[in-house]
Amino acid sequence: MTLLLGIVMLLAAISALGVVLSRQTLYSALSLVVTLSMVAVIFLLLNAQFLFAVQIIIYAGAVMVLFVFIIALLNPEAEDRPAFDWRSWIGIAAVAGITILVFVTARNGITYNDGGLRGAQIGRVSDPYHTFSFPPDAVNAAGNVQTVAGQLFTTFILPFEITSLLLLVAAIGAVYLTRREHSGS
Amino acid sequence: MLAQSAPLVPLVTPSANDLLDLLPELIVGFGFIALMLLDLVVGRQRWWLAVAAIVFLAAGFGASVWGWFDSGNGHTLYFGSFAYDKFSMFINCVLLFSSALVILISPHYLNRRGIHHGEYYALILAATLGMMLLAGAMSLMVIFLGIEGLSLSLYILSGFSRTEERSQEAALKYLLLGGFASGFLLYGMALVYGETGHTQLQQIGAALHSTTQADPMLLAGVVLIFVGFAFKASLVPFHTWTPDVYQGAPTSVTTFMSVTTKVAAFAVIVRVFTYTFVSLYSHWEVIVAVVAIASIVVGNVAALTQTHVKRMLAYSSIAQAGYILIGVAVGTLSNTSSSITGTTGVLYYLAAYAVTQIGAFAVITIMAGRGEDLDSYDGLRGLAYRRPFVAAAMGLFLLSLGGFPPTVGFFGKFFVFAAAVNANLTLLALWGIAGSAISVFYYLRVALLMYQRPKDEQQEYPWSRTTIAGGTALLAAAAGTLVFGILVAVVFNGAQAAQNAILPAIASTR
Amino acid sequence: MLTTDVFPYLLGLSAFMFSLGAAGVLIRRNPLVVFMCIELMLNAGNVALVAYGRFLNSQEGQIFAFMVIVVAAAEVVVGLAIMTTIFRLGRKLDVDDLSELNE
Numbered sequence: 001m002t003l004l005l006g007i008v009m010l011l012a013a014i015s016a017l018g019v020v021l022s023r024q025t026l027y028s029a030l031s032l033v034v035t036l037s038m039v040a041v042i043f044l045l046l047n048a049q050f051l052f053a054v055q056i057i058i059y060a061g062a063v064m065v066l067f068v069f070i071i072a073l074l075n076p077e078a079e080d081r082p083a084f085d086w087r088s089w090i091g092i093a094a095v096a097g098i099t100i101l102v103f104v105t106a107r108n109g110i111t112y113n114d115g116g117l118r119g120a121q122i123g124r125v126s127d128p129y130h131t132f133s134f135p136p137d138a139v140n141a142a143g144n145v146q147t148v149a150g151q152l153f154t155t156f157i158l159p160f161e162i163t164s165l166l167l168l169v170a171a172i173g174a175v176y177l178t179r180r181e182h183s184g185s
Numbered sequence: 186m187l188a189q190s191a192p193l194v195p196l197v198t199p200s201a202n203d204l205l206d207l208l209p210e211l212i213v214g215f216g217f218i219a220l221m222l223l224d225l226v227v228g229r230q231r232w233w234l235a236v237a238a239i240v241f242l243a244a245g246f247g248a249s250v251w252g253w254f255d256s257g258n259g260h261t262l263y264f265g266s267f268a269y270d271k272f273s274m275f276i277n278c279v280l281l282f283s284s285a286l287v288i289l290i291s292p293h294y295l296n297r298r299g300i301h302h303g304e305y306y307a308l309i310l311a312a313t314l315g316m317m318l319l320a321g322a323m324s325l326m327v328i329f330l331g332i333e334g335l336s337l338s339l340y341i342l343s344g345f346s347r348t349e350e351r352s353q354e355a356a357l358k359y360l361l362l363g364g365f366a367s368g369f370l371l372y373g374m375a376l377v378y379g380e381t382g383h384t385q386l387q388q389i390g391a392a393l394h395s396t397t398q399a400d401p402m403l404l405a406g407v408v409l410i411f412v413g414f415a416f417k418a419s420l421v422p423f424h425t426w427t428p429d430v431y432q433g434a435p436t437s438v439t440t441f442m443s444v445t446t447k448v449a450a451f452a453v454i455v456r457v458f459t460y461t462f463v464s465l466y467s468h469w470e471v472i473v474a475v476v477a478i479a480s481i482v483v484g485n486v487a488a489l490t491q492t493h494v495k496r497m498l499a500y501s502s503i504a505q506a507g508y509i510l511i512g513v514a515v516g517t518l519s520n521t522s523s524s525i526t527g528t529t530g531v532l533y534y535l536a537a538y539a540v541t542q543i544g545a546f547a548v549i550t551i552m553a554g555r556g557e558d559l560d561s562y563d564g565l566r567g568l569a570y571r572r573p574f575v576a577a578a579m580g581l582f583l584l585s586l587g588g589f590p591p592t593v594g595f596f597g598k599f600f601v602f603a604a605a606v607n608a609n610l611t612l613l614a615l616w617g618i619a620g621s622a623i624s625v626f627y628y629l630r631v632a633l634l635m636y637q638r639p640k641d642e643q644q645e646y647p648w649s650r651t652t653i654a655g656g657t658a659l660l661a662a663a664a665g666t667l668v669f670g671i672l673v674a675v676v677f678n679g680a681q682a683a684q685n686a687i688l689p690a691i692a693s694t695r
Numbered sequence: 696m697l698t699t700d701v702f703p704y705l706l707g708l709s710a711f712m713f714s715l716g717a718a719g720v721l722i723r724r725n726p727l728v729v730f731m732c733i734e735l736m737l738n739a740g741n742v743a744l745v746a747y748g749r750f751l752n753s754q755e756g757q758i759f760a761f762m763v764i765v766v767a768a769a770e771v772v773v774g775l776a777i778m779t780t781i782f783r784l785g786r787k788l789d790v791d792d793l794s795e796l797n798e
Contacts, residue, residue: 005701009708016712019735020719025727032731035712039738042705045697046749048757051741051764058764059738063771067731070775074782076725091718098714103707105401134752151754152761154196158263159326159758162318163765165214166334169311170769172221173341176304177776326762333766337773344777353781360774361729365720367770368736371763372713375740375756379747384755 005045012038023078029067036060047136050145203262206255206269209248209277210317216241217310224303231301232292235654238306242285242313249277259686265385266324268456268688273321275532275683276452280320280445283539284313286547287441289658294437294550300346308345309441312338316449323688325374325384328453332370332417335449336363339442343434355433362416362426370413376406387689390461404468410457411472418450420510421479424503428487431499436553439495440546443502448535451509455528459516460689466516474514474613480507481620488627493561494549497627501586502542504624508617509534511610512601518608524681527608530601532680537585537597537669544582544662548575551655568635575651576635578663585666587628588621592670600677697749705746713739730774737767 015038018031040055139147152160204211219241220234227233252274259270288309295301315334322328340363344356378384380403381392393403412423419427431439458469484504491497512534515527552568552575569576585594598621605614651659669676712735719732741760748756 001697002701005697006704009704013708013711016715016735019728019731020715020723025725028728028731032734035735036738039742042708042742043745043760046705046745048745048749048760051745051757051760054761054764058768063734063768066771066775067727070779071727073779074727076727079723079725079728087722091722095711095714095718099707099711102402102710103703106703106706134754136749139754148754148757148761150196152758154198155264156266156326156755156758157199158266159324159330159762162327162330162334163762165217165311165314166330166337166766166769168218169308169334169337169341170772172304172307172311173337173773174776176302176341177344177347177773177780326759329759330762330766333770337769340773340777344780347780348784350781350784353777353784356777357726357781360770360777361720361726361733364730364733364770364774365717365736367766368713368716368733368740371737371740372709372743374759375709375743375747378744378756378759379751382751382753384759 001045005042008038008041008045012042025071025076025078026068029064029071032067033060033064036064047139047144048148050148197264199263206252206262207267209245209252209274209281210314210321212241212245212248213281213310213314213317216245217307217314220303220307220310224307227303231303234303234306235288235292238288238310239285241310242281242288245317246278246281246285249274249281253278256686259688259690261323261387261688265387266322266327267318268321268323270321270688271683271686272456272532272688273317273452275679276320276448276535277317279448279536279539280313280316283444283448283543284309284441286543286658286661287437287444289654289661290440290547290550291437293652293655294435294553297553298346298435300435302345305342305345308338308342312342312441313445316445319449320452322453322456323386325378325386325389328457329367329371329374331449331453332413333367335446336367336417339438339446342438342441343430345435345438351433352435355430358426358433359430366413366416366423369409369416373406373409373411373413376402377410380406386457386461390463390689393462393464404465407462407465407469408472411454411469411476414450414454414457415476418447418454418506418510419503420476420506421483421503422476424480424483427503428496428499431502432493432495436495436546436550439499440543440550443498443546444539444542447502447506447509448539451506451513451531451535454510454513455531456687456689459513459528460687463517466518470514470516473510474610477507477510477514477613478616480504480510481616482507485620485623489623491627494565494631495546497631498542498545498549501624501627504620505538505542505586507620508598508601509538511605511613511617514613515604515608515610518610525600525603525607526684527601527604528684528687529677529680530597530604532683533600533676534597536676536680537593537666540662540665540669541582541585541592541594544578544659544666545586547655547658547662548579548582551575551651551659562631562634565631566634566637570638572651575659578659579635580632581663581666583628583632585670587625590670592666593676594666594670596670596673596677699750702746702750706743709739709742709746711739712736712742726778730771730778734767734771737763 012035015031015034019028019035022028022031036059040052043055044052220238223234223237253271256269256271259268262269295305312335315331315338318327319331322331340356340360343359344353346352381389383389383392416423431443462469481504484500484507488497488500491500509531512527512531585592588594588598602614602617716732716735716739720729723729723732741763744756744760
């Protein structure tokens with residue numbers, strides 16, 4: 001399982017590079033599909049089955065189809081490859097530096113113990129909705145999607161309802177912006 | 186296998202009282218949907234939509250005022266996701282008042298620009314709702330969704346003029362940079378969640394309080410969250426979109442977003458930084474102070490060289506955001522027993538900024554010619570001879586922005602700088618005072634231009650007529666600028682009560 | 696079974712995707728690709744959220760990530776609508792070409 005996770009993470013990293021470095025917009029989009037699918041597999045391995053499905057259906061499915069459709073519609077030209085100069089080196093150094101820094105900090109700065117990360121131990125405030133921990137075995141026994149849905153529709157009902165506002169605004173906006181102008185107004 | 190094990194977490198449905206306490210947001214949300222439906226009914230008589238929108242906003246305002254008295258010391262709704270306290274009600278009142286003024290000046294302007302569509306009012310209400318959610322947000326999720334809610338509406342509103350390239354480019358620019366900022370915000374939230382184990386502010390605050398050491402990932406998260414907020418409040422160095430978007434968007438939309446976005450962004454900055462990350466104050470104080478000084482310097486210096494009122498006001502709004510941020514940098518510090526604290530200053534300043542900035546932009550909106558905005562400095566020359574009352578109002582707003590007594594602008598600056606002095610941050614206050622001194626030049630330049638005799642007496646002026654609705658909006662803004670300046674105590678006491686009841690309450694900070 | 700040893704690698708991957716996305720936003724000129732880089736940044740945030748949630752034994756990370764996916768979908772809808780409108784006005788899609796405003 002750890003090996004599988006390693007391979008998937010490597011593929012995700014390589015395809016993420018492909019998104020940024022491809023000259024053709026379509027290749028960027030296809031690389032992004034690979035990245036998103038690999039992220040979905042990572043979700044699955046991290047015991048987030050519900051997110052795995054959502055990521056595949058909404059993200060790698062609907063959103064990327066929209067992207068590819070728009071690319072086909074607009075047919076953008078390939079970009080000239082920018083000159084490889086000092087700015088590229090700064091970019092490479094920044095990306096590599098941040099990655100290594102975060103990796104090292106996560107390895108050394110966070111203390112682990114049996115319960116998981118240190119954060120799980122500190123500041124567990126006496127609040128009925130937050131005293132429960134969700135070890136993967138227990139979650140799987142109760143039903144993973146069931147547990148997430150239970151939380152989603154009780155404790156986190158307010159943010160969940162707010163997402164409906166976002167979707168409505170987006171729908172209205174898309175219809176408004178792409179509608180042809182009527183004669184007169 | 187159909188046998189069900191007991192749920193891991195007791196599934197507790199929220200009480201109906203929580204829904205009732207959400208009344209202002211519910212009214213505005215209902216108005217948003219109702220306006221979309223009304224649009225189908227009213228046909229060409231679109232000004233009915235403006236009337237309906239104002240009715241909904243007024244109802245929301247009423248509910249907020251009721252909530253102000255009802256909330257008492259405040260409590261959270263929906264298991265700590267949302268705050269029901271005087272602070273959010275104060276911000277709600279400012280937001281709803283500003284939105285109503287914007288809607289008053291909109292129909293005439295949109296008609297002249299030929300973009301009078303029903304979606305405008307619905308989207309204004311949706312953006313207002315997003316901001317109200319932001320004002321009361323007590324959970325990282327609600328903050329993120331609130332910011333996205335107001336941003337999505339504003340992206341569309343910036344591009345509301347579909348056939349005009351400037352407007353569309355403003356929308357695209359805002360969208361790309363806004364999405365970039367959401368990426369930072371989200372990553373910061375992920376780090377803060379990971380390091381504290383919670384997404385709800387009350388528990389994050391308590392978790393931070395119980396640890397003494399701050400580890401680097403947590404600090405990185407705090408900084409990234411600040412970057413996300415600073416973008417929305419258009420603080421230097423995350424301000425580059427501001428002048429372009431303000432200029433490209435339709436002026437009524439610029440009026441709306443220059444005021445309300447800042448109010449909502451500062452509400453959430455105060456709640457998250459001053460009160461939740463209070464135990465990390467020594468870490469973020471320097472960053473916030475440097476950003477405040479940079480905003481004051483860059484905003485004021487850039488505003489000096491502008492030749493268009495919209496761009497000048499955009500840069501000046503960056504400087505204004507810098508002054509407000511001084512109040513945040515003060516944190517909860519106060520050396521003397523004086524009642525002027527950073528948060529009180531911020532709240533007073535936000536109210537003052539809202540009425541003044543709306544007034545200044547409303548003048549540009551009302552004067553707009555057919556199909557174009559007459560916002561160049563030359564276009565304003567001699568305004569006082571043709572439209573004495575409008576010019577007088579504009580002069581008043583500029584004086585208030587410049588911080589002259591007895592306007593609200595003066596007291597806003599006074600309270601923020603006094604709070605800085607109280608907290609022994611005199612240097613910060615001096616930067617603010619120096620910035621205000623520079624700002625007097627460009628505000629007075631515009632004010633004096635209006636009173637210069639026009640070059641060519643025979644020239645036909647393209648200025649639009651002031652409608653009754655536009656006049657009412659100007660009158661309300663001018664009255665607010667003067668009355669709240671003279672009766673300082675009204676707003677100040679409100680700001681103080683709001684500050685005293687803010688959630689998350691901190692046990693003992695010093 | 697995964698142990699906490701993999702956690703630094705997961706966070707490293709998310710940091711890599713995040714900084715790469717941020718760099719892409721700054722260097723790429725095609726708005727569509729810039730938008731994809733923003734998606735990359737949001738996904739980096741999601742990976743971090745889910746990884747933290749997994750090892751904190753908490754479900755909040757997953758639920759937050761779910762919200763983020765909804766937000767990203769909504770943002771893409773609006774963003775692509777704006778880009779098609781610009782395209783219909785007969786403009787080449789290039790971030791550097793957004794110079795109309797910088798007069």
